[in-house]
Amino acid sequence: MSYDVQAIRKQFPILHQQIHGRPLVYLDNAATAQKPLAVIEAITHLYTKDNANVHRGVHTLSQRSTDAMEAVRSAVCAHINAREVAEIIFTRGITDSINTVAFGMGALLQPQQNVVITALEHHSNIVPWQMLCERTGAALRYIPMNDKGELDLSTLEVLVDENTAMVAFNHISNALGTINPVKTILSRAKAVGAWTLVDGAQSGPHALVDVQDWDVDFFTLSSHKMYGPTGLGVLYGKREHLEVLPPYQGGGEMIATVTMEKSTYADIPHKFEAGTPHVEGIIGFGAALEYINSVGIEAIATHEAALLDYATTTLSTIDGFRIIGTAEKKASVISFLVEGTHPYDLGVLLDQQGVAVRTGQHCTQPIMDQFCIAGTARASFAMYNTIEEIDLFKVALERAVTMLR
Amino acid sequence: MSTIAEKQAVLIEEFEFFDEWMDKYNHIIEMGKAMPVLDAVDKNDDLLVQGCQSKVWLKAEKKGEYVRFFADADAIIAKGIVAMLIDVFDNQPSTEVAAADLSFLEEIGLKDHLSPTRANGLMSMIKQMKFYALAFSSAN
Numbered sequence: 001m002s003y004d005v006q007a008i009r010k011q012f013p014i015l016h017q018q019i020h021g022r023p024l025v026y027l028d029n030a031a032t033a034q035k036p037l038a039v040i041e042a043i044t045h046l047y048t049k050d051n052a053n054v055h056r057g058v059h060t061l062s063q064r065s066t067d068a069m070e071a072v073r074s075a076v077c078a079h080i081n082a083r084e085v086a087e088i089i090f091t092r093g094i095t096d097s098i099n100t101v102a103f104g105m106g107a108l109l110q111p112q113q114n115v116v117i118t119a120l121e122h123h124s125n126i127v128p129w130q131m132l133c134e135r136t137g138a139a140l141r142y143i144p145m146n147d148k149g150e151l152d153l154s155t156l157e158v159l160v161d162e163n164t165a166m167v168a169f170n171h172i173s174n175a176l177g178t179i180n181p182v183k184t185i186l187s188r189a190k191a192v193g194a195w196t197l198v199d200g201a202q203s204g205p206h207a208l209v210d211v212q213d214w215d216v217d218f219f220t221l222s223s224h225k226m227y228g229p230t231g232l233g234v235l236y237g238k239r240e241h242l243e244v245l246p247p248y249q250g251g252g253e254m255i256a257t258v259t260m261e262k263s264t265y266a267d268i269p270h271k272f273e274a275g276t277p278h279v280e281g282i283i284g285f286g287a288a289l290e291y292i293n294s295v296g297i298e299a300i301a302t303h304e305a306a307l308l309d310y311a312t313t314t315l316s317t318i319d320g321f322r323i324i325g326t327a328e329k330k331a332s333v334i335s336f337l338v339e340g341t342h343p344y345d346l347g348v349l350l351d352q353q354g355v356a357v358r359t360g361q362h363c364t365q366p367i368m369d370q371f372c373i374a375g376t377a378r379a380s381f382a383m384y385n386t387i388e389e390i391d392l393f394k395v396a397l398e399r400a401v402t403m404l405r
Numbered sequence: 406m407s408t409i410a411e412k413q414a415v416l417i418e419e420f421e422f423f424d425e426w427m428d429k430y431n432h433i434i435e436m437g438k439a440m441p442v443l444d445a446v447d448k449n450d451d452l453l454v455q456g457c458q459s460k461v462w463l464k465a466e467k468k469g470e471y472v473r474f475f476a477d478a479d480a481i482i483a484k485g486i487v488a489m490l491i492d493v494f495d496n497q498p499s500t501e502v503a504a505a506d507l508s509f510l511e512e513i514g515l516k517d518h519l520s521p522t523r524a525n526g527l528m529s530m531i532k533q534m535k536f537y538a539l540a541f542s543s544a545n
């Protein structure tokens with residue numbers, strides 16, 4: 001069956017509106033994706049029929065909410081092919097997931113050890129490790145990248161050594177779209193016995209990940225980038241690691257027993273889920289996963305690859321158009337500059353014409369520093385974007401450039 | 406020599422001509438392009454206006470009772486906005502700049518139109534100009 005993008009667009013009410021008198025062209029999907037009706041309705045259903053606090057009540061509504069929430073945990077487990085449901089932890093997002101691991105490692109890390117990240121990371125996969133290294137005296141190392149925005153793996157053997165405790169990196173770069181060679185990096189980490197964490201913020205909506213096939217120790221997803229609600233993320237971790245990792249928040253739900261002197265922790269996953277969870281987010285995320293799977297993640301990836309190809313070719317005909325990040329393997333992100341214009345000005349004038357793009361550093365200041373630029377404008381595509389929208393984007397961009405030069 | 410109020414009235418009249426924001430932006434951009442650039446030595450961190458998304462440099466000089474302003478920016482819309490402020494404030498008595506009410510920003514709709522971060526940037530520019538003017542007028 002062919003990919004019916006118009007049918008998909010019908011499922012996203014927000015897309016059907018005018019911005020400054022022009023049809024909205026939403027190309028800021030790497031920042032956050034829009035939500036299909038299925039997600040909106042699941043949340044409405046929760047609040048009109050099932051809402052209650054989870055895991056606590058014997059009454060029917062509490063049971064329903066708990067069952068619905070735990071069904072999503074199972075769905076996530078199946079989606080990434082984890083070994084068991086207890087390995088799926090609900091967090092506030094990727095930032096929270098990474099902080100959970102980095103904080104917990106504070107109790108395990110020795111000063112002579114090191115943590116390896118890459119030059120391509122989002123701030124949320126840099127700062128928690130910097131904090132960990134400051135606390136423990138461990139060293140933080142970066143795998144460098146080349147001018148195309150690809151990691152330079154010739155340094156891998158030297159950087160990842162016997163003292164490496166953790167290798168943490170993203171699957172796909174949000175700023176440049178680079179798809180990183182996950183298995184190569186993981187296998188080096190494994191050879192020296194280091195733990196591994198993959199930030200799946202940008203792969204969640206575009207690629208299927210099998211955590212057992214990768215044999216990765218920690219993997220993270222963000223609901224809001226996957227057509228689900230904001231404020232919810234997933235931390236997958238291997239049971240044996242989650243059991244030794246201390247929790248970084250204490251409170252209700254995460255304990256087995258509490259006395260005034262001492263508490264013992266609940267088993268995983270609850271040990272890492274202090275407080276009332278984001279039930280509405282979890283239920284919405286379940287609907288988002290179902291929706292993604294009903295369209296088919298491979299079909300989505302194929303559609304987006306076609307959009308990326310078309311956009312790259314057609315936009316490159318604009319005089320002075322320059323793409324930042326030209327890796328061989330790229331996801332549907334185009335970070336760009338146009339000679340003689342500032343990205344902020346482009347962003348404002350595109351918005352005036354209904355086109356939403358992101359401008360700035362994209363939470364990746366070190367990447368911008370390496371390219372010696374203050375920032376870029378970035379267009380990123382999702383399952384509901386069309387070739388016609390790219391044409392509208394191009395016309396709007398040309399008009400903006402003409403005004404600015 | 407026009408007063409601050411007269412300068413504002415002229416700008417309001419100019420903008421009344423445009424219905425669409427794209428045209429208003431075009432006008433702002435043209436003002437930015439027309440403004441003389443700062444020398445490279447003046448584009449240093451000391452002259453950077455804090456709180457703008459793009460880089461805006463602002464320089465002030467005391468000329469007796471009057472104040473002169475010079476500015477530059479790396480983004481052209483920001484530069485056009487600061488050019489409008491300079492159009493209103495440059496070569497005016499410091500005491501009047503310090504006390505001025507910039508109603509034209511509301512009249513032309515710029516204040517409502519800008520996103521909160523950009524509106525903050527605009528407020529920072531104005532604050533910085535008034536700060537210089539106040540310092541100069543108390544030195545008189």
Ligand SMILES: Cc1ncc(COP(=O)(O)O)c(C=O)c1O
Nearest residue numbers: 093094095122124170174201222
């Ligand atoms: C690569 C990458 N990592 C991490 C994050 C942060 O994710 P969250 O918003 O779930 O904290 C983002 C989102 O901006 C991202 O693109």
